[in-house]
Amino acid sequence: MVDAVVAGGGPAGSTCALLLARAGLTVTLVERATFPRRKVCGEYLNSGAVAALDRIGVLNDVRAQAFALHGVRLVPPHAPAVELPFTSGALSCERETLDAILLRAAVYAGVTVVHGRVEDVLRDRGRIDGLWVRNDDGTAYEVRARWTVGADGCGSIVARRAGLVRHSWQRPRFAVGGHYTGFGDLGGFVEMYVGAGAYFALNPLSHDMTNVMVVVPKSALKRWSGFVDEGVAGKAAELGRGHRSFAAAHRAGTRAAYGPLAHSVRAPITRGAVLIGDAAGFLNPFTGQGVFLALTSAEHAARAIIASAANRAGETGAFATYAGDRRADFAARKRLSAAVGWLIDVPPLARRAAAKLARSPRLSATLVDALAGMRPPQTALVPAVLGKLVL
Numbered sequence: 186m187v188d189a190v191v192a193g194g195g196p197a198g199s200t201c202a203l204l205l206a207r208a209g210l211t212v213t214l215v216e217r218a219t220f221p222r223r224k225v226c227g228e229y230l231n232s233g234a235v236a237a238l239d240r241i242g243v244l245n246d247v248r249a250q251a252f253a254l255h256g257v258r259l260v261p262p263h264a265p266a267v268e269l270p271f272t273s274g275a276l277s278c279e280r281e282t283l284d285a286i287l288l289r290a291a292v293y294a295g296v297t298v299v300h301g302r303v304e305d306v307l308r309d310r311g312r313i314d315g316l317w318v319r320n321d322d323g324t325a326y327e328v329r330a331r332w333t334v335g336a337d338g339c340g341s342i343v344a345r346r347a348g349l350v351r352h353s354w355q356r357p358r359f360a361v362g363g364h365y366t367g368f369g370d371l372g373g374f375v376e377m378y379v380g381a382g383a384y385f386a387l388n389p390l391s392h393d394m395t396n397v398m399v400v401v402p403k404s405a406l407k408r409w410s411g412f413v414d415e416g417v418a419g420k421a422a423e424l425g426r427g428h429r430s431f432a433a434a435h436r437a438g439t440r441a442a443y444g445p446l447a448h449s450v451r452a453p454i455t456r457g458a459v460l461i462g463d464a465a466g467f468l469n470p471f472t473g474q475g476v477f478l479a480l481t482s483a484e485h486a487a488r489a490i491i492a493s494a495a496n497r498a499g500e501t502g503a504f505a506t507y508a509g510d511r512r513a514d515f516a517a518r519k520r521l522s523a524a525v526g527w528l529i530d531v532p533p534l535a536r537r538a539a540a541k542l543a544r545s546p547r548l549s550a551t552l553v554d555a556l557a558g559m560r561p562p563q564t565a566l567v568p569a570v571l572g573k574l575v576l
């Protein structure tokens with residue numbers, strides 16, 4: 186029996202595991218993929234994520250292999266681009282690299298990493314007390330633990346088996362993309378091209394390598410069956426409207442596809458278990474908050490488990506504090522993401538909001554900082570910000 190077992194070795198799982206191990210707990214982390222592994226992601230690390238990596242102690246390692254970003258260039262339909270500068274450091278970093286650095290740091294902290302697929306949670310008298318894991322050779326075994334952490338991402342098996350999942354009302358969308366050369370130097374700006382119900386995002390990973398994501402409704406993906414590359418290029422050309430297209434672009438490596446982009450839970454805790462990162466709820470990736478939320482939810486959950494282990498707070502109180510803080514922050518981030526999603530989905534509103542942001546650096550800084558985790562999301566959920574964008 187270990188103190189904690191963590192399902193998933195993405196940013197959330199590795200961070201939580203390493204913080205628990207540094208606090209002296211025995212920790213086993215179960216990961217089904219062989220690292221370094223690919224993860225479909227825009228690979229943008231917002232300022233809040235960068236600050237969290239600094240707190241965790243891996244920022245120098247990440248920065249050595251990352252690319253500095255200066256802001257977002259938002260291109261609304263049939264209107265000029267607007268540049269929204271970041272107010273503090275943001276980076277782009279390939280997920281193969283970022284996730285491997287965090288997992289390595291967890292191993293260095295004393296975490297036992299095992300390769301296997303989590304298939305179920307274990308229960309004892311109504312309390313979750315570990316995971317049921319299957320090896321590549323088909324054998325299965327139990328990992329019993331005082332606390333179980335579900336960090337197995339969007340569609341989490343831990344969330345499902347713990348009975349915590351609820352129906353998501355988000356419209357099912359899918360992302361397709363990959364790493365490309367040939368888009369030229371974006372000047373350290375993430376470019377977002379928005380149109381009704383879809384967007385096309387370019388994130389510079391270096392001066393000549395770009396992360397490309399096209400996000401479309403399920404219906405578009407169905408139409409592209411058998412011609413996905415052509416569909417993606419066509420959508421990018423439509424949204425890029427001559428500024429950007431795939432005309433000179435070449436994919437480096439495999440195409441990445443992911444969806445549906447939705448996962449929702451009714452609570453991030455139950456007796457004996459906590460959910461963190463995407464396993465605890467997924468936000469529209471347009472706003473680029475996923476890694477920030479993975480890291481910060483891991484920090485908060487680790488604090489709750491460490492407090493329970495030290496008997497400073499009973500598990501119920503410590504987990505309730507985690508759930509309450511998470512619920513308040515996540516609900517506000519969800520509302521802010523929904524508001525931004527609504528603005529970019531309706532072309533006249535996207536044009537109006539972009540024009541307002543171009544005219545007011547203060548408005549731009551407030552929105553950018555709220556989305557980047559540098560100020561509470563609630564500060565942007567006020568008429569003085571959202572109202573100004575649409576009126």
Ligand SMILES: Cc1cc2nc3c(=O)[nH]c(=O)nc-3n(C[C@H](O)[C@H](O)[C@H](O)COP(=O)(O)OP(=O)(O)OC[C@H]3O[C@@H](n4cnc5c(N)ncnc54)[C@H](O)[C@@H]3O)c2cc1C
Binds near residue numbers: 217398474476
């Ligand atoms: C298209 C797209 C673009 C995005 N762009 C950005 C962006 O630019 N910036 C940003 O901050 N966020 C972005 N995100 C969100 C971001 O990728 C996630 O929020 C982040 O990866 C969450 O980290 P995590 O550790 O919770 O989960 P994950 O990174 O998904 O890690 C989960 C881990 O669990 C493992 N796992 C899953 N199931 C099992 C199992 N049964 N047994 C064992 N292991 C298992 C997986 O192999 C994986 O390693 C994007 C997401 C998408 C889909």
